[in-house]
Amino acid sequence: MNELNGKVAVVTGGASGIGLASVEKFLDRGARVVIADINAERGESAAAALGSDAAFKATDVADADQVRDLISFTDERFGGLDIMFNNAGIPAAMRANFLDDDLTDFRRVMDVDLLGVMLGTQHAARYMAEHGGGSVINTTSIGGIRAGCGQMVYRAAKAGVIHFTKCAAIDLARYGVRVNCIAPGAIVTPILSVATAHLGDGDAATQELREVIKTIRPLQREGNVDDIAEAAVYFAGEGSAYVTGTVLPVDGGIVAGHASNQMLDIEQHHAESLSA
Template sequence: MLSLEGKVAVITGATSGIGARTAEVFVAEGAKVVIAGRRQERGEAVARKLGDAASFISTDVSVEADVKAMIDHAVDRFGRLDCLMNNAGKGSQFTAIADVDLEQFDAVIAVHLRAVLAGMKYAARVMAEQGNGSIINVASVNGFRAGLGGHYYAAAKAASIHLTRCAAMELGEKGIRVNSLSPGMIATGGFAKNMGMQPDEADDHPEYAEAAIGSVAARWQPLQYVGRTDDIAQAALFLASDASRFVTGHNLVVDGGISAGWPIAAVRTDREMFFGQFRRAAQPVLVER
């Protein structure tokens, strides 16, 4: 059921990180894949590694004409479109509300929300004619849990999760499933790019992010290991495949448990503080049991 044999997928932001790994997994499971992103050399290298089953198209997802050309390319090259994974994205810097730059906000919305809508617009036309398809919008735990990332990014991801549900309600009767996929902290070059590192250099060194995530994972995640691109690619495989034929309008969270609550490792010390304080305050009247 997890096979993608005979299916064609478009993955945006597939020149690196989660998108590049998902392209590898999809091809290994039998799909033909269009790799979309802005960096020509890197995108062509990713596609070359995957052989005839992959094709790169230079795409800026914030440009509607590029998004249309990307979907057209999938149909011209491989004859159909079964899955669109709207994955392109860039990191989230924290800016205080009093200091926000509305042009930067627009730029984040253009990539994380407007591009998702544009992708769905052109993919839905093809999928509706076929009578089936799966759209996967990569969101984030920031989209439903506040305080982790920057305001622009969090708001854009929240809107993309809700837009996913809205689209799912409309497109279900045409046989098109629409789901979002929300990663937690995943070791990619995205973090280093966000801190100003040159993109290719950042993508070649996910270990920087791995070390940084490792330093907080114990307090943030009940699962004590660092999330990898493959963790997200496997979830995307499920959503792209017929194994998820009855799943739509869902936000699949793959975050090591970050969003489920407070890990015991974080709570243990606070609990000891709470009960210690309680005992000290209530000592005079506390009855020993």
């Protein structure tokens, strides 16, 4: 269970949610980790609680200078960089109808969710190219794979992450830098609540959406942050040494196809009737 022993990682958005779970998982598997987050209070608290193998660097991933400084800080603190997990992301406000979307959050969502991934990949790869290669992991979403209504800006940004990841994987392979991405789906984190916060009944809307997800998800359990963290460990370690340009949905099977729970219930009821 020490497959990351001796490696140095950066996790952006590492102070909470999927990021923090991944930081903890990386540490547990032997890595030293820099937590990068815009929330200094939460990041410093997390690093202090996790011990000397964790450090915090306040970073806005949409700021090229801050991302460059993050890579320098990591090298100075832990003497290297083997894993870059570009995980930081924000939702767009959820709208029922695209025609009613004023797109006021377009620039910030694109800056964080897409530009932030591109900057993180570029600056990390510049270091890795001169130090024997490494692994870059980007967080997309199943919303970037599957078309659908709502969250148009977020979906567009996450689709961009997928295509960028594949392009970067081809471009950076010559340097021994692998680039892959994880597509979470229906993971219990606060991001859905943030997306519905502008609604008068945001909490009710969030719960209603989670109930809808249950009806279409083949695996009948909710995904959690540790599910994504385990996928990140796979891409970070040598077990994926021959894997690059890959998109891994971690979504309970939603991308594979929607389950009709109602139909399954009907079939089960009839089967039980026949056997009675």
